[in-house]
Amino acid sequence: MAGITDLPFRRLVSRFGAGLVVSEMVASQEMVEAKPSVRARAELGFGEQATAVQLAGREAHWMAEAARIAEGQGARIIDINMGCPAKKVVGGMSGSALMRDLDHALRLIEAVVGAVTVPVTLKTRLGWDDDTLNAADLARRAEDAGIAMITIHGRTRCQFYNGHADWSAIRDVKDAVGIPVIANGDVTDAPAAAQALRCSGADGVMVGRGIQGQPWLLAEIGAALFGAPAPDVPRGDALADMVIGHYRDMLDFYGRDLGLRVARKHLGWYMDGARSPASLRKRLLTTKAPQDVIAALPEALAHAPERVAA
Known part of the structure; x- marks a missing residue:
């Protein structure tokens, strides 16, 4: 997610066992031409374990060159984005x-x-609109082309x-290919993930917006769902320590200056989950003094509410 899954956040999520x-x-x-906008967005975590580098574009030449650069810098997986709906x-x-x-x-x-030579994966949607539900067709052709x-x-x-999200409609894609299919959209907790798997027949789930404020x-x-080790979800002082660490990493x-701006959305999500007082929330999201944020x-x-693991 542009502007969200930067290296500090991905490292935090990975520490919990993603x-x-x-x-x-x-x-x-832009990546090939090394424009400042890409460099400012951050290094992509080349060489980081369990990290995919996602590329978007419309020209085969630039997509291939960017993929070569990413692999050359240590990317373990190249993911092609054909799902972003943003107008630009x-x-x-x-x-x-x-x-x-x-x-x-x-x-x-x-x-x-x-x-x-590294695996290449694909992220997309059901289609352009309800009259063009062609994800299964694309998936078959993508599998034949080498998508993993x-x-x-x-x-x-x-x-x-x-x-x-229509998880049931993903089943058409699962039935069309032999490669792993991952269901995405509205996966916000373990019960939703289980339902997404049941409806779609998919091999796994991908979480997007649901991760905000919940690394x-x-x-x-x-x-x-899969019997992996359960994370120790931080509360109280442990939650504050985790958020302060994430805040410092972003700075x-x-x-x-840029770190203060980037951090505001993450602080907002953490405080949403903790039901922080409105006055305190406003102060933390408007101050330009990092030491005041850390202190508060x-x-x-x-007072983050206790959660029961699903």
Whole structure:
């Protein structure tokens, strides 16, 4: 998720025991040309264990070159984004716009698969709209082209994030291919993940927005569904210590000024979960003094409700 799954957050999530984390979506041509916007967004975690680097683009040449660079820097997996619904991405004929031209989508897939030796995966949606539900067709062709795994968000592009993800519709994709299929969309806890698996027949789930403010969620779902070790979910002083550590990592990573801006959304999500007092929340999200934030976080997070693991 652009602007969210940066390296400090992915490292935090991974410490709880996530099976796989994915970098922010990166524009392939910008990555090759090393434009400042990409460099400012952060190093992608090349060489980090259990990390996929996600690329987006509309031209085979740039996609292939970006994939080569990512692999050369140590990326373990290359993920191709054909699911982003954002207007600025779709307007550039990237992301989910590629669901409208599967021949062109396949040229990009073939270029990336042919450029690297690491596994290449694909993230997409059910289709462009309700009249173009072609994810199964794309999945079959992608598998033939060498894609190792495919993740399907259970909405069309035109739905954006409205309504509820249709996990049952993902079953058509699962039935069409032999490679692993991952269900995505509205997976916010272990019961939702279990239902998504039952409805879709998928091999696993991918969590997106549900992870915001809950870096332990992936490990919690893994423990409930697959018997992985259960994470020690922090509360009280342990929660404050974790959030302070994440806050400091963001400031160190981005520098003070940009770090303050990036950190606000994460602090907001943590305080949402802790039901922090409104006045304290406002003060922490508007101050420009990191030491004041660090000093006040234990109070802001002191009353986080107890949660029962699913």
